[in-house]
Amino acid sequence: MKKPAFMNFQVDHMTLLLQPRLYNVAYCLFRILFGVRPEDILYDKRKEWVKGEGEQSMTYALKIGEADDTPKEIQNTIIAVVQPSEPQNQSSHVREMLDGHEAAAHWQHIALRTPDLLAFHKHALERGVQFVTPILRDDEDDLIQVFSGEWYFPGSKPSGMFFEFLERSPSDAKKSELEKQTNQTWFRDRTFLGLYDEKEREYQSGEVTPFIAFELFEQIEKYIGSKKSFEITADDLNHVEQMMMEFARKKAESN
Numbered sequence: 001m002k003k004p005a006f007m008n009f010q011v012d013h014m015t016l017l018l019q020p021r022l023y024n025v026a027y028c029l030f031r032i033l034f035g036v037r038p039e040d041i042l043y044d045k046r047k048e049w050v051k052g053e054g055e056q057s058m059t060y061a062l063k064i065g066e067a068d069d070t071p072k073e074i075q076n077t078i079i080a081v082v083q084p085s086e087p088q089n090q091s092s093h094v095r096e097m098l099d100g101h102e103a104a105a106h107w108q109h110i111a112l113r114t115p116d117l118l119a120f121h122k123h124a125l126e127r128g129v130q131f132v133t134p135i136l137r138d139d140e141d142d143l144i145q146v147f148s149g150e151w152y153f154p155g156s157k158p159s160g161m162f163f164e165f166l167e168r169s170p171s172d173a174k175k176s177e178l179e180k181q182t183n184q185t186w187f188r189d190r191t192f193l194g195l196y197d198e199k200e201r202e203y204q205s206g207e208v209t210p211f212i213a214f215e216l217f218e219q220i221e222k223y224i225g226s227k228k229s230f231e232i233t234a235d236d237l238n239h240v241e242q243m244m245m246e247f248a249r250k251k252a253e254s255n
Contacts, residue, residue: 006116006123012166013061013078017106019098023083026105027060030079036062042078049086056085058196082108093203097160109147109162117144117167118174118181124148124165127244128216128251132162132198132209135178143168144178147195149209153217158208216247 018026030036040063046055065077084095098106114120121135130149137144145166152159167174202208210217220240224232 006114006119009112009114012111012113013080014110015080015082015108017094017098017108018081018083019104020083022104026081030062030064034064036064047085049090058082058085091204093199096203100157100160106160108160109164111164111166113166113168115167117146117165118177120165121146126248127241128212128248130209130212133195137175137178144170149211151211154214162211216244219243219247
């Protein structure tokens, strides 16, 4: 069976969380070992958290590869690097994610590129996937994107791992359709800072959005029962998909 075009994903970029002690060392390693040139540094976003102490680097993005046989707008292989740049006495969801893993580094999210983000977004919502942002539009990079909830389960700590789904070079018709669907479109710096602020709000409140609602997770878990992954049949998957769609439908009706 042929897959729908909007399910033909490719990795667009990855986001790597690093403890401050590793942040600058990693910058050197990327420049020296990965051959990152000055022109390959896509951005370095900074903020002065405490007046008079100067700006702190929040995140930089590096181009580490380039394909020759694909359209220019999707040739890049990108890693975005983020550190907890807030003062030690100020809350930081990035620091909490790293400390929670007791790690110097942590891959935060993988960005998957789709040729039709609006179709995928509708497909995912209809199956109970939860997103922490509306579909965002970045005119400078000519893309639209959306960020999912985190992958974790009831009783566990938030994993700090989630997905970004995006489409590059969307048509004018899609941009127009997006404007009709949402009045929360964010631009350029707000796509990073807006996501950053939303994750900070979640971690401060202790209510981190899961990829799917815990209730739905438990329904699926109960249905699968003690089956091993290789014992799950096509009928099981069809049943679970119907459960997901029914859950999403009831949730939409109650909102």
